[in-house]
Amino acid sequence: MSDAQTILSDMNDRTREVFRRVVEGYLDSGGPVGSRTLTRTLTEKVSAATVRNVMQDLESLGLLDSPHVSAGRIPTQLGLRMFVDSLLEVGSVAREDQEKIDATLGANDHDVSTLLDHVGAALSGITRSASLVLAPKREAPIRHIEFVSLAPDRALVVLVFADGQVENRIFTPPPGQTPSSMREAANFLNALAEGKTLTELRKTFASDIARRRQEIDVLARDLVESGIALWENPGENSERLIVRGRANLIDSATDLGDIERIRSLFDDLERKRDIAEFLGLADAGEGVRIFIGSENKLFSLSGSSLVVSPYMNADRKIIGAVGVIGPTRLNYGRIVPIVDYTAQLVGRLISERGKV
Incomplete structure (x- = not known):
């Protein structure tokens, strides 16, 4: 006891x-x-x-x-x-809340990324708090890779997967990149990547780039190495953290100090420094977990509470998580069943679509 x-x-x-x-x-x-x-x-x-x-x-x-x-x-x-x-007395999900969640997740034409974006928006709107959704990493084979320059310090990598899904990721390229060097880098990667997942590409890349290094110039090689390093980092693009409803949490703050701490929290989250920590919060077992204030270092600065639940694929493997962040005076009795219901529904839909 x-x-x-x-x-x-x-x-x-x-x-x-x-x-x-x-x-x-x-x-x-x-x-x-x-x-x-x-x-x-x-x-x-x-x-x-x-x-x-x-x-x-x-x-x-x-x-x-x-x-x-x-x-x-x-x-x-x-x-x-x-x-x-x-x-705490936890009831069932209110019919009105359940209908809103079902409506958000019910459209069959949404890909997984779009579906999870809608999940975050729904949780934020229903709970009037901020929501977090940790999307699973994609392991589908790659069909095509393309780099697009957005600014001297920003570029976009477009990943087209064999299952038809497309992901756009923004990253900071090495200095001195040109459209020509980006095309060379993309061509080099496409020659290696076809039919491989990002994980498989990572395993073969080191030896292949050593063997074929002379085929690309120095700038293109820097870009390739930077891109792969970005993919290897579990705190960056192996998983994707979706933050919605930030304004809801800031609106609940009572003084300027609270607002600054909350902004600091979300700046950290949106930079994804602790994305692995977020998944770890839910990784201890099935079911909803509640973290209050300083009980977890990710939210201790803001004095916020987190209600989080993992979602699983058909093999009962944890592949992501959904959660709600709000002030410590959250309506836990209402929010716990909402988070639980949403996590189970997301896991079931992803399993049915066979995406993970």
């Missing part, structure tokens, strides 16, 4: 109810809950003074905090964790 469970089991019914109602009130309003408010909702009719004494006891246990003198109480991170683990 964990320490939190021990504390909870030692509580009497009154203390447990006061604690539960303080947390529920905080999750509902985002503000402190006072003793007078509680006296009107408690099952047992007691005075406000009695409720204040109970709240003080809970504060001494580290479960509640008083943000201001003579104010009500809010749950601490420990209190939220205990509530989520032991007292």
